[in-house]
Amino acid sequence: METSHTLQLLTTLFLIFAAAKIAAEIFERFKQPAVAGEILAGIVIGPAVLNWVQPSDITTALAEIGVILLMFAVGLETNPRSILAVGKTATSVAVIGVIIPFILCAGAIWLCPPLLGQPVPAIEAIFVGATAVATSVGITARVLADLNVLSHKASRIILAAAVIDDILALLILAMVSSLAQTGGINWLRLGFTVLTALGFMAVVIFAGQRVVQKVGPKLQKMRMRDPLFLCAITLCFGLAWVSEYIGIAAIIGAFLAGMVLADLSDQSHLLHKTESAVNLMLPFFLVNIGMQVHLDSLAHPGTIAAALLITVLAVLGKYLGGYLAARKQPGRIPAQVGMGMVPRGEVGIVAAQLGLALGAINQRIFAVVLFMAVATTLIAPPFLRRLFAGETDAATDETPLLRVE
């Protein structure tokens, strides 16, 4: 009726959804991960190739809802105790996995100005390092769920490490942004953010579970339609909002909301309903990552070389960090953990956009970082699939994502 606006929205919805599902089907047939296919679908229909759909406020919002629901569903399958049990290993995976890629990527940008045809200021190198630290837990979580290995020890280490790593990345980003804006770091404010984040997580995990155990069974007495699912979604949006408000990422709040509900007796009922919502919204998240790519900003050969170099270092840095920190774990766990931390995805993209907005990095470095963020999300899934081969159960439509015990 109000033609142009609605029609444009519908074109976007249909093209993104159809392209994502066609790509997912093709990739699965060739035994490749659907996640990589859906990101590639975004590159193909987005500005990089066909330019049928462009990223907009609306695609970004749908993407955000998609990843929030995904992390909520992953949280629903994650028992808090199972996460606390791997806390020590996960913390070192996160810390070492932040330090190594930061040094490698910042160092490379700083030491290799010839590739970019211009000297690179220290702040720019530091910003690139910062964009290289945050794992995109969304991508890995989806691959692990698709492989039905969310209950494995390696998966639990990855999930816990990715949450800690996200918080570390946000702190580093806050430091670097403040450095770029004012030339200094407000340690007091930073310390306050750390304390707020830790306090929030502790309150949610320890108090939240008790409240849920008491309130949960009473929800079914409510009169509204489907009270359990709709109250759960309200909690998910609510904690995502609080997380973002106090300076940690929305997806952490969504993950915590899920985790708090993981012990509920109706958990499987809830998980089934959430999965439909995830399946509906997640394609927008994956396709939106691919749509960020602009091939023309990589046209300069030096830029391509720099992008490849940074990508290799970003992969190696995370892989080594994870591998070293988890080296005492048996079997393939060190390699699984290392590879599981590799995808940067939307977190790296958001950090790069912030750097560009602050004037801390230029367009060319932005293209380099964007390339790295998308490439790492495409590289990791096939390796993860191989590393978990033989450990996976046959996933059928009726089996929900596995439960973490």
Place this chain on the structure above:
Amino acid sequence: METSHTLQLLTTLFLIFAAAKIAAEIFERFKQPAVAGEILAGIVIGPAVLNWVQPSDITTALAEIGVILLMFAVGLETNPRSILAVGKTATSVAVIGVIIPFILCAGAIWLCPPLLGQPVPAIEAIFVGATAVATSVGITARVLADLNVLSHKASRIILAAAVIDDILALLILAMVSSLAQTGGINWLRLGFTVLTALGFMAVVIFAGQRVVQKVGPKLQKMRMRDPLFLCAITLCFGLAWVSEYIGIAAIIGAFLAGMVLADLSDQSHLLHKTESAVNLMLPFFLVNIGMQVHLDSLAHPGTIAAALLITVLAVLGKYLGGYLAARKQPGRIPAQVGMGMVPRGEVGIVAAQLGLALGAINQRIFAVVLFMAVATTLIAPPFLRRLFAGETDAATDETPLLRVE
């Protein structure tokens, strides 16, 4: 991470969802329809009262997705034969229900300039008539589904009439817009739109079902996750897009997509998954209607009087039209049909926005029409509830919307 944008989105998501669910719960406790509660929640948190959330491109997009999914779910429960069986009655309900409110509302605006303190040009009166003709099938469908009476004959007449009525309303709107823009009507183009719309519906209903019966069972062999649900959603977005493209509303395409799948053996499985998606997205549609209201544009007593007058005429006109056209039906059916056609909701709002954009109506008339559109969606549900009382089955969370046989 990219603070302001994401935080604003999360605030919007959380406030809309929480307000809608709190209102739904309160209304259900007082035996009032949840739909009315959720629209009122939008008035309360929107610009009219608290101004915590404002309508934006994003809320509009989420609202659109919500109503598309709702109409898809309603279609899933609607057997095409059951609709064709009531075709004759439904057509006269639609036609008479378009003529009477058009004449009443356009006539009132034209004859009562004193209320608005200025003479009203004929085109403005005609536009008001046009905004008064289109039933918001979304609101009625949700109320009928909540009451578990979608299978009743009255419900089938209402659904079929609302689809026809939507097409008539779009044709009238196209005529009126062209009249406002060029002073004349392009009959050739209008005839082309009518033929395209009828052809599209015929092809989808007759050919679509056969294709689905053949292709449907093969979908489960696909490798992607949850192939049936995701292919169904792709079909839904696809037909919604085509409908909008050829000039009929997106929700008609979504409804047809659902109807084509209604005979599938996995229909109940599909309906369950779709319901979760509807429950997630529909609050955005209902709250968004309420958020359109600005009380200050009604501040002039003449405007309020005109708004009340137009609302009364809009209600009476639709009720009488439906009642007269269905008068040969037994029992309470004529009254149920009449009341079921009353809500105007988003269709009236969109028509009014178009009129404002074209300069065909002024701000004051816009406020009048907006009031009418929202008021009719609030008035109808409690009456519908009463009119269907005693004919409803107990709805539980686990019972899907009833099947139309």
